[in-house]
Amino acid sequence: MSELWARTLTWAEVDPSRHPFELDEDAAKALAALVAPLLPDAAPKAVKDRWWGSMDAFAEFLNPISELLVDRYGRWACGWNWSVGEGDTDGGVVDAWCCAGHTVTTADATAPLAVAGLLEWRDWIEDLAERFAALAPPSSSSESSSESSSPVDPWHWERACTRLVTVVADRTRAESGWYGHCEQVLGWFLAFNGIDEERARRIVETAVGGRFSSWVSPDVVAVDAVSSRFARTMDENR
Structure with missing residues (x-):
């Protein structure tokens, strides 16, 4: 699904001046509460046994999270889990979220990490916009x-x-x-x-x-x- 694939994002889709975004502490908690039901509520070993090594299975709950964020904030938000190195998607900048196999534990513990990933991704985009203007x-x-x-x-x-x-x-x-x-x-x-x-x-x-x-x-x-x-x-x- 290319609309949920951060590698295909254009500048028009991520430009902070076109897509205003604010998320204070209370709003972040409220967003995590919306994300939590989309995650498995299981012990760490059970989660890893089910999802580790299967991208189709990862998509079972990662895509609904991406869809939620994209619907609320715009397509730029699909980069929330574009983590550093060999994560869910190769070669990104997000540290808050490693990959489904390592990051997912219980729903309540994992949902705030997804929100943290979104905030980290947004900070990176805003940093780039400032650099672009300066350069x-x-x-x-x-x-x-x-x-x-x-x-x-x-x-x-x-x-x-x-x-x-x-x-x-x-x-x-x-x-x-x-x-x-x-x-x-x-x-x-x-x-x-x-x-x-x-x-x-x-x-x-x-x-x-x-x-x-x-x-x-x-x-x-x-x-x-x-x-x-x-x-x-x-x-x-x-």
């Missing part, structure tokens, strides 16, 4: 409709790529599948700057595709090479 090239960019506007110095694109790759590698700890979200974040940054989805995909694929690996934190040389390609491809695709 955005000057307004006199080649994306402007004005023919007299000056092209953006490639340095701006190169700097942005370097900083975003670095922060994603840090937040994902460069564990399993981390580069997928890295490419997604770079695409989001381009969308933030008004670049259409297909063009952004080509730029990111040319700059990054196949150059990062699971469990390997990119060194300075690798990041510099990707960032240089990113800036050059931006210039070539004006």
Whole structure:
């Protein structure tokens, strides 16, 4: 179900300015009370015996949680369990939720962890929005409709790529599948700057595709090479 798959999220679907969200302590408790009935109420061993190693069985209760959150807050919320490393979905940034096999115990104990995952995911999106604004090239960019506007110095694109790759590698700890979200974040940054989805995909694929690996934190040389390609491809695709 692609609508519940965080890897397919676009910037329009996660942009905090388009999707306001607030959840204070009381509201978080109320949300956990809605999540709890969707979880198995069983002892830890019984839960793990039933769900460990079976993604179809995980979906039995993970999808209803995602559906609840998406219905209430928007599709961005489906990233609530996109955990670091080999969790329910590979290569995310959420620490509050590991994976169904390790995180699920009883319903009352587990529901607050799902809410914590949602809050952590939202914090990450908001952090990215602030970074995007700080890294955005000057307004006199080649994306402007004005023919007299000056092209953006490639340095701006190169700097942005370097900083975003670095922060994603840090937040994902460069564990399993981390580069997928890295490419997604770079695409989001381009969308933030008004670049259409297909063009952004080509730029990111040319700059990054196949150059990062699971469990390997990119060194300075690798990041510099990707960032240089990113800036050059931006210039070539004006």
